[in-house]
Amino acid sequence: MTTERYDRAPGDRSLLADEEEATSSGLxxxxxxxxxxxxxxxxxxxxxxxxxxxxxxxxxxxxxxxxAQMGVHVVFFxxxxxxxxxxxxxLALAFGVLIVLLVIAGSLVIMANLNGSMMPPAELMDxxxxx
Amino acid sequence: xxxxxxxxxGETPPSASEAGPAPKRIVVAYGFWIFLLxxxxxxxxLFAAYTVLRHATAGGPTGAELxxxxxxxxxxxxxxxxxxxxxxxxxxxxxxxxxxxxxxxxLTFALGAAFLTLEIREFADMIAQGASPQRSxxxxxFFTLVGxxxxxxxxxxxxxxxxxxxxxxxxxxxxxxxxxxxxxxxxHALDIIWVGLFTxxxxxxVAS
Numbered sequence: 001m002t003t004e005r006y007d008r009a010p011g012d013r014s015l016l017a018d019e020e021e022a023t024s025s026g027l028x029x030x031x032x033x034x035x036x037x038x039x040x041x042x043x044x045x046x047x048x049x050x051x052x053x054x055x056x057x058x059x060x061x062x063x064x065x066x067x068a069q070m071g072v073h074v075v076f077f078x079x080x081x082x083x084x085x086x087x088x089x090x091l092a093l094a095f096g097v098l099i100v101l102l103v104i105a106g107s108l109v110i111m112a113n114l115n116g117s118m119m120p121p122a123e124l125m126d127x128x129x130x131x
Numbered sequence: 132x133x134x135x136x137x138x139x140x141g142e143t144p145p146s147a148s149e150a151g152p153a154p155k156r157i158v159v160a161y162g163f164w165i166f167l168l169x170x171x172x173x174x175x176x177l178f179a180a181y182t183v184l185r186h187a188t189a190g191g192p193t194g195a196e197l198x199x200x201x202x203x204x205x206x207x208x209x210x211x212x213x214x215x216x217x218x219x220x221x222x223x224x225x226x227x228x229x230x231x232x233x234x235x236x237x238l239t240f241a242l243g244a245a246f247l248t249l250e251i252r253e254f255a256d257m258i259a260q261g262a263s264p265q266r267s268x269x270x271x272x273f274f275t276l277v278g279x280x281x282x283x284x285x286x287x288x289x290x291x292x293x294x295x296x297x298x299x300x301x302x303x304x305x306x307x308x309x310x311x312x313x314x315x316x317x318x319h320a321l322d323i324i325w326v327g328l329f330t331x332x333x334x335x336x337v338a339s
Contacts, residue, residue, distance in 0.1 A: 006153045006154070006157055008157070010160050010161065010163075011312055023222050026218075026222045031215075033215075038211065041211065044334055045334065048334035062334050062335055066326050066327055073323045073326065078316065078319050092164055093164075096171055096172060099175070100175040103176055104178055106179075107180070107183055108183065
């Protein structure tokens with residue numbers, strides 16, 4: 001066998017997925033991921049609707065739950081690990097995440113700045129004229 | 132396990148450059164992984180547009196008035212379950228069980244189609260209420276973002292049907308296996324995008 005040093009294909013649990021993957025352990029991994037995802041989804045819907053939590057903190061809580069669930073999907077459904085045979089997949093993923101963060105955070109910051117320096121609405125302008 | 136065998140035998144395993152190019156299965160899946168990441172980058176632009184335009188309703192209906200959380204919860208459950216059955220299909224493919232593959236594909240298709248039906252009905256209801264994409268910047272961004280995800284799901288369903296036809300006629304040949312592998316990556320990635328989507332669009336839209 002000369003395949004030890006190859007990177008693993010994304011989505012495969014082992015290099016020799018074809019021959020060696022045991023179905024029972026694969027089923028267990030998918031099931032753990034499913035249970036975690038269901039719990040996190042239910043928590044998201046609960047957080048969005050409950051009156052018990054401090055309202056301004058809810059969007060942040062939802063974001064944390066969503067990122068956690070994306071992590072669960074990546075680990076348990078796409079089988080991305082930190083192992084040495086996964087370096088290429090993880091690096092590509094990290095670059096994708098970097099671009100996604102730049103696009104979303106950058107757009108939000110720029111547009112908030114633009115909105116902040118827009119002309120105030122008419123009533124406000126009138127007040128400034130009067131005094 | 133193979134590494135230990137090689138070390139026991141007293142020979143170091145060849146490095147990747149000595150071993151030659153990686154098998155096609157790895158190269159193809161890695162290329163598809165890059166495509167999926169670029170697709171996610173495209174979605175991030177749509178997400179950014181939606182978040183910026185969220186309050187630009189131009190006097191029209193807001194998200195809190197339009198969105199039905201019960202329906203979104205069912206859609207989410209459908210897509211999550213279809214991701215799970217897609218994983219089961221992958222296991223059946225890897226152990227070359229034809230019946231398991233068909234059953235997994237059938238469940239995946241049914242759940243994905245249920246998701247798509249609910250989403251199309253939601254769009255039709257919104258347009259019937261006068262909340263069409265032309266109404267406000269918020270609704271344009273909403274239909275672009277959610278509709279783009281829906282288009283991906285529709286494409287995935289067609290792809291799944293084509294793959295089952297290939298399994299039926301060609302069997303588990305290497306090219307068919309590679310395509311099945313890419314399909315499962317695609318389907319799981321769609322579910323990841325939906326996680327961001329229901330959080331940002333529906334839950335945050337109702338909460339704030």
